[in-house]
Amino acid sequence: MQVRIGVTAAAAAMALVVGLPTGAMAAQPADEVFQPLSTANGEPVEPDKLDAEPASAGDPADLPMTEREREAAHAQGSRAATDLRGWRPSLYTGKWFMPGKEDVRKCILDRESNFNYQSTSGVYHGAYQMSAPLGRGATWMMQAEVRREMGAEGVAIVQALRKLTPNKWNRYWQDRAFWTVWRKGAGARHWHGGC
Numbered sequence: 001m002q003v004r005i006g007v008t009a010a011a012a013a014m015a016l017v018v019g020l021p022t023g024a025m026a027a028q029p030a031d032e033v034f035q036p037l038s039t040a041n042g043e044p045v046e047p048d049k050l051d052a053e054p055a056s057a058g059d060p061a062d063l064p065m066t067e068r069e070r071e072a073a074h075a076q077g078s079r080a081a082t083d084l085r086g087w088r089p090s091l092y093t094g095k096w097f098m099p100g101k102e103d104v105r106k107c108i109l110d111r112e113s114n115f116n117y118q119s120t121s122g123v124y125h126g127a128y129q130m131s132a133p134l135g136r137g138a139t140w141m142m143q144a145e146v147r148r149e150m151g152a153e154g155v156a157i158v159q160a161l162r163k164l165t166p167n168k169w170n171r172y173w174q175d176r177a178f179w180t181v182w183r184k185g186a187g188a189r190h191w192h193g194g195c
Helices: 004-019 022-027 030-034 068-074 099-113 132-161 171-185
Strands: none
Touching: 068 132, 068 171, 099 171, 132 171
């Protein structure tokens, strides 16, 4: 009974994040709802193949996903994005990502939430312990870039996130919000405290 309630609550929460009615969630398998991407030849993207190497270099259908396809899969709720506990390299690797600062991000995650993307402490939420206003501000900061990368579907997700506290966002969106607010170090003041 507890497992069924937990799964139902998780499905309802994810429906809010991607702006789908909960009835649509129940009618479709999760991989269809959260993995609607396809490769260049129209084949559906398998969640387990997000980081897979091509089977043979000669067949275009076997080419690995592009970085943009990978980010879109994470934005829509890949398995990696819905794993909300523990350390993992940033799922967002776009314009604002700084690979040389991953150690700082890891320190911040540990200090703020002990790597728990669902954490809430008073008025602070998520892995990075953002206030609701900072989270909303991050969605506005991300929106133009998301529109260029993912089109109207991405913007719809960002608009749905705006109505939720960051602890209800998947890992990808929290990572993306962090790097967007961090802004190559200009926003580091939001996470002062020794990292």
